[in-house]
Structure formats: C-alpha cells, structure tokens
Amino acid sequence: MTIQWFPGHMAKARREVSEKLKLVDVVFELVDARLPLSSRNPILDELIGQKPRVIILNKSDLADERQTKAWVLYFKEQGISAVPIIAQEGKGMQKVMAEAKLLLKEKFDRMKSKGINPRAIRAMSIGIPNVGKSTLINRFIKKNIAKTGNKPGVTKGQQWLKLGKELELLDTPGILWPKFEDPEIGKKLALTGAIKDNLLxxxxxxxxxxxxxxxxxxxxxxxxxxxxxxxxxxxxxxxxxxxxxxxxxxxxxxxxxxxxxxxxxSGKVGRYTLDHAPVHFETIEEA
The missing domain is CATH 1.10.1580.10 (Conserved Hypothetical Protein Ylqf; Chain: A; domain 2)
Incomplete structure (x- = not known):
C-alpha cells in the first residue's frame, strides 16, 4: 500500500516559520504521543536550531504508558524537554508552562538584571494536523481569546493570544505537514487519523x-x-x-x-504506541 500525500510548498513553510521564530521565546512542538517521531515535521530540528523547545506529547491517554516514559527519557537525552499531556482534558498543561519557565529562567533573569520589567512568555505552537493544536490553544487560553495586538515586527494578520500574565501564544494558522519518504510513516499517520480517511x-x-x-x-x-x-x-x-x-x-x-x-x-482496543523508543527500558523507572 502506498499513500500519496504531498507536503505542499515546503520552501514557503520554512521561510514563514523562520520569520515567526524570531518573535518568540520558546517553541511548543506538538506531537501525537503514539507517534513521537512519525508525527514530527523532519525540517523542524534544522529550523528551530538552538531556540528553546518543549515537545508536547499529546493524546498520552491513548499511548502505551511505558513507551511514553521511554520517549520522555529519549528526548531528555537529546537535551529536549518533553511533556505528556491530554489536551482534551487539560491535563499536563501546568507542566508545559513549568518546563517553559525553567528553559527561559536564565534569559528572564538577565532581562530583570537590566531593569527590564517581567513580561509574559511568548510561544509558538507547531504541529501537524490532528495532533490537537487547536485544542491545546483553547485549553491554554481557557476559551477566552484575548488578542493582544500586533507586536513590533509582526506581519499583518498574525495575532497573539494571551493567557493571563504568563503566556502569549503566536497564532499560526498555517500548519506544517511532514514530508516522508518511508511509506510506513504514512500508514502510522493514517491509522491514528492524521490523514483524511477519504484519501485511504x-x-x-x-x-x-x-x-x-x-x-x-x-x-x-x-x-x-x-x-x-x-x-x-x-x-x-x-x-x-x-x-x-x-x-x-x-x-x-x-x-x-x-x-x-x-x-x-479511539483506544477501544487499548493503549498503543507505533513508534518504539530507542532506549533501554530498565532505565525508565529511574527517569
């Protein structure tokens, strides 16, 4: 079985993300906890570079718990924070904020030492279709969308969504699709619902x-x-x-x-993970 799924204008997407990255402190990279690698855009590592990042493992209630722990450990070994959440229920959101604050503590301490008043963390969420990006945003802003207006350097049409005094999310309507050569990835995305059923x-x-x-x-x-x-x-x-x-x-x-x-x-057959973490399971309990 071959799934034909074209990624669109990748060059345009790369340029847009690069421009938006300059405006934020941290990137929230949203992935499906059942597909921690297959649901990631392969160009993001190159684009994000050294920008602080939190990988958000959404739909963790559908994933194999042991595998999720293994993936958190794996990303930690790569120097990347990873947090399992259930966006639909709002579970794990505080942990995401805690990780973001930890990553940005040094930067905000420097700002404070220069007499710059504390401000909200500016974040951008990125994720392929059906990983829960819209649900995440709604949970963060608690469905009370407050547009804070265009920031300096923000092109017209890009809006910031505010959550209290702690977080401002850059609303990015353009969603990046992954480009994959391995047909196995297409099958995994299809099984979990990231590709429209009428294409399958x-x-x-x-x-x-x-x-x-x-x-x-x-x-x-x-x-x-x-x-x-x-x-x-x-x-x-x-x-x-x-x-x-x-x-x-x-x-x-x-x-x-x-x-x-x-x-x-939907998880009626039980929890499962399609991407298996490349770590030794005996180390998981210690993580």
Whole structure:
C-alpha cells in the first residue's frame, strides 16, 4: 500500500516559520504521543536550531504508558524537554508552562538584571494536523481569546493570544505537514487519523492496524474482538473476515475495516504506541 500525500510548498513553510521564530521565546512542538517521531515535521530540528523547545506529547491517554516514559527519557537525552499531556482534558498543561519557565529562567533573569520589567512568555505552537493544536490553544487560553495586538515586527494578520500574565501564544494558522519518504510513516499517520480517511484504502489500514496490535499488543486485540490464540495466528485477511463475522458485518468488509480502524484509533482496543523508543527500558523507572 502506498499513500500519496504531498507536503505542499515546503520552501514557503520554512521561510514563514523562520520569520515567526524570531518573535518568540520558546517553541511548543506538538506531537501525537503514539507517534513521537512519525508525527514530527523532519525540517523542524534544522529550523528551530538552538531556540528553546518543549515537545508536547499529546493524546498520552491513548499511548502505551511505558513507551511514553521511554520517549520522555529519549528526548531528555537529546537535551529536549518533553511533556505528556491530554489536551482534551487539560491535563499536563501546568507542566508545559513549568518546563517553559525553567528553559527561559536564565534569559528572564538577565532581562530583570537590566531593569527590564517581567513580561509574559511568548510561544509558538507547531504541529501537524490532528495532533490537537487547536485544542491545546483553547485549553491554554481557557476559551477566552484575548488578542493582544500586533507586536513590533509582526506581519499583518498574525495575532497573539494571551493567557493571563504568563503566556502569549503566536497564532499560526498555517500548519506544517511532514514530508516522508518511508511509506510506513504514512500508514502510522493514517491509522491514528492524521490523514483524511477519504484519501485511504480503509481495508489496507485495518490490516495494518491488526498486524501492529497482534504483534505488540495481542492480549488487547484478543480481548476486544473475542478471539483466541489460534484465531490470532490466522492470515491477516482471514483475521479481518473472522472479526467481520463476529461483529455481524458478514461480507461487508469495508464497514468492518472502518470499524476496526475506528476502534484502534479511539483506544477501544487499548493503549498503543507505533513508534518504539530507542532506549533501554530498565532505565525508565529511574527517569
């Protein structure tokens, strides 16, 4: 299966992000906790450079808890702060602010020593579609959007959203899409909902999801779809047919595929992570 998904005008996106980075103190890079690497834009490391950054692992309630801890440790080893959150419920937001303050403490201390009055942290959030960027912004500003007006050097149309006296978020309507060469990344993004379903062959995504779940989370798959160990070992198309029958879809494999993808995507089959962290798990409990 090949997913055709073109990233658009990357050169324009690079230029726009570079210009906006000059206006902020810190970058909030939002990713899907189930895809800490695959849901990142590959050009961001180059663009952000030494700018302070917090990687926000959203939808952590859907991700494998142990893997999330491993990813936090992995990013820490790379010198990058990472915070798991559940934007939909507003959980973890204070931790994001705490990390941002910690990263900027030296800068703000220098400003204070020069007699510059304390001001709000200026941040920019970046994230691919469906990682929860809008939800994050709404939670930060608590749905009371206060536009603070154009800052010096800000081009017309770019607005700052204010959260009390602590945070000003640069509202960036342009969303960067990742550019990927590996078709596996496309499948992962499709399974988690980052690519519109009408661009996909849902039966292919369902088969991919079934394979992932039976490989890494077999007990969850067996429990959800009421299948035994022997049935779990069936060829993937046969497994799809079996689940279709058990759910009453008979030969309607299209509807069965949509159901399987939805139940995996929404966490009904259990928590899972598709990108596995390259760290030693025995060190996680110490992190």
């Amino acid at each position: 062959q849902m039966d292919d995504i369902a088969l991919y999801g079934l394979n992932i779940m039976r490989t890494y989370y077999p007990q969850q798959l067996m429990k959800r779809f009421k299948i035994n160990q022997e049935e779990l070992a069936l060829d993937l198309p046969e497994l799809l047919m079996l689940i279709s029958e058990k759910r009453g879809f008979r030969d309607d494999y299209s509807r069965a595929s949509e159901m399987i993808v939805y139940e995996i995507r």
